[in-house]
Amino acid sequence: MAESKAPKQIAFHVTRYNPETDVRPRIQTYAVQVNDGMTVLDGLHWIKDNLDPTLVWRYSCRMGICGSCGMLINGSPTLACNTQILHLSQSAITVAPLPNFEIIRDLVPDLLSMFEKHALVKPHIMRDEAELNNPKGEFYQSPRDLEAYLQFTYCIKCGCCMAACPTLATDVRYLGPMPLTALERYDEDSRDDGFFVRKQIAAADGGVFGCHYAGECSRVCPKGVDPGKAIQLLKRKLVLDYLHLATSRKSCKKLDGPGEGKLLPNMTAPPRTVPE
Amino acid sequence: MSNPTKYWTWHMAAGVVLLLLLGLHMLIMHLGGTVHLFAPHGGDAVSIANSQWRDSKICFTLTYVLLLGVGLYHGLYGLRTILFELTLKPWLQKAVTAVLVIVGVGLFSLGSWAAWAAHAVALAGGKG
Numbered sequence: 001m002a003e004s005k006a007p008k009q010i011a012f013h014v015t016r017y018n019p020e021t022d023v024r025p026r027i028q029t030y031a032v033q034v035n036d037g038m039t040v041l042d043g044l045h046w047i048k049d050n051l052d053p054t055l056v057w058r059y060s061c062r063m064g065i066c067g068s069c070g071m072l073i074n075g076s077p078t079l080a081c082n083t084q085i086l087h088l089s090q091s092a093i094t095v096a097p098l099p100n101f102e103i104i105r106d107l108v109p110d111l112l113s114m115f116e117k118h119a120l121v122k123p124h125i126m127r128d129e130a131e132l133n134n135p136k137g138e139f140y141q142s143p144r145d146l147e148a149y150l151q152f153t154y155c156i157k158c159g160c161c162m163a164a165c166p167t168l169a170t171d172v173r174y175l176g177p178m179p180l181t182a183l184e185r186y187d188e189d190s191r192d193d194g195f196f197v198r199k200q201i202a203a204a205d206g207g208v209f210g211c212h213y214a215g216e217c218s219r220v221c222p223k224g225v226d227p228g229k230a231i232q233l234l235k236r237k238l239v240l241d242y243l244h245l246a247t248s249r250k251s252c253k254k255l256d257g258p259g260e261g262k263l264l265p266n267m268t269a270p271p272r273t274v275p276e
Numbered sequence: 277m278s279n280p281t282k283y284w285t286w287h288m289a290a291g292v293v294l295l296l297l298l299g300l301h302m303l304i305m306h307l308g309g310t311v312h313l314f315a316p317h318g319g320d321a322v323s324i325a326n327s328q329w330r331d332s333k334i335c336f337t338l339t340y341v342l343l344l345g346v347g348l349y350h351g352l353y354g355l356r357t358i359l360f361e362l363t364l365k366p367w368l369q370k371a372v373t374a375v376l377v378i379v380g381v382g383l384f385s386l387g388s389w390a391a392w393a394a395h396a397v398a399l400a401g402g403k404g
Contacts, residue, residue, distance in 0.1 A: 167361065170361045170362065170363070171360070171361045171362075171363055172363060173363065203280050203281040204280065205280065205360075207280065209280045209281070209283075209284045209357075210357075210361070235284070239281065239284070239285045239288070241281075242281045242282060242285050243285065
């Protein structure tokens with residue numbers, strides 16, 4: 001018979017803040033009954049259900065996909081839904097809103113500044129409009145082309161990297177790891193043709209040269225994305241461009257559409273993964 | 277191309293040159309007892325005779341000036357970056373840049389003059 005494990009009592013030191021009533025954030029401690037496998041997000045739900053219905057935080061998917069529940073847990077920015085309480089401590093944990101953002105209330109950071117910076121880097125495929133809007137045909141991209149930017153597409157915009165960035169902590173004009181990673185992601189995409197536009201953004205004040213490569217962004221990313229690498233790749237690209245040593249960049253061509261059944265030579269369909 | 281890329285590229289290049297020149301400095305000055313580089317009079321690398329011998333060579337004088345230049349550029353650009361992270365207003369950024377340029381050019385001129393004077397003294401046999 002499996003041994004039943006009694007719940008443990010863990011102290012949650014939670015940062016509370018209501019801008020309408022509080023002068024500054026304060027810490028409130030809750031005693032939470034924790035079972036094996038409970039995440040910090042589960043713990044917050046337990047507090048709301050049993051102790052304090054006024055506690056506020058943001059969440060959605062509960063499975064590390066949506067990026068809504070980024071918080072500062074035991075001093076490290078991470079996703080509350082992805083962090084098991086007993087993996088962190090057997091006695092107490094601290095939960096605070098992500099730093100480097102304004103606080104809307106309690107554990108809810110205002111991510112607007114991040115999304116405004118994200119929009120600045122033009123995070124979309126830039127290409128000749130006529131070609132882009134032509135529904136016939138698709139852009140050919142080899143697996144190697146895809147590999148060049150694939151890891152940067154895993155970013156879920158949770159803001160953990162922005163919260164961990166020491167440069168952003170002192171200079172709010174710095175674009176930050178998430179937008180710069182998005183910039184590199186689209187810049188490295190072989191379907192994209194926007195390097196000339198984006199390099200002005202990357203090289204401007206607040207761009208990549210503000211990064212001192214502390215590497216915290218890469219360490220804390222819950223999806224394993226490496227924003228530090230993206231920024232260094234951008235720096236290299238800009239320097240090579242300045243020194244006129246950059247290899248010529250050609251965006252990929254458009255193939256005839258799937259309806260016309262024309263594929264590149266030697267292209268075969270991947271083997272079936274499900275038997276017929 | 278915008279200025280940050282230009283400044284940063286030269287900052288990195290200056291760092292590499294600094295690494296080489298400081299490595300050379302370590303070899304000559306601090307590992308002299310082992311490698312005996314550029315110390316033809318024997319003994320300590322910093323003895324007056326060895327120092328004057330090196331000062332009399334134009335390549336050493338130029339190396340001193342180069343070390344001074346890259347050191348100043350690398351250091352002052354780094355200081356400027358740190359100051360800019362204090363979220364200065366644009367006019368203050370311009371003022372900081374201007375002050376650092378003036379300080380840099382001033383120190384470079386003074387150091388270059390000193391290196392050249394040492395070269396001239398060494399050529400005159402130590403009589404300034």
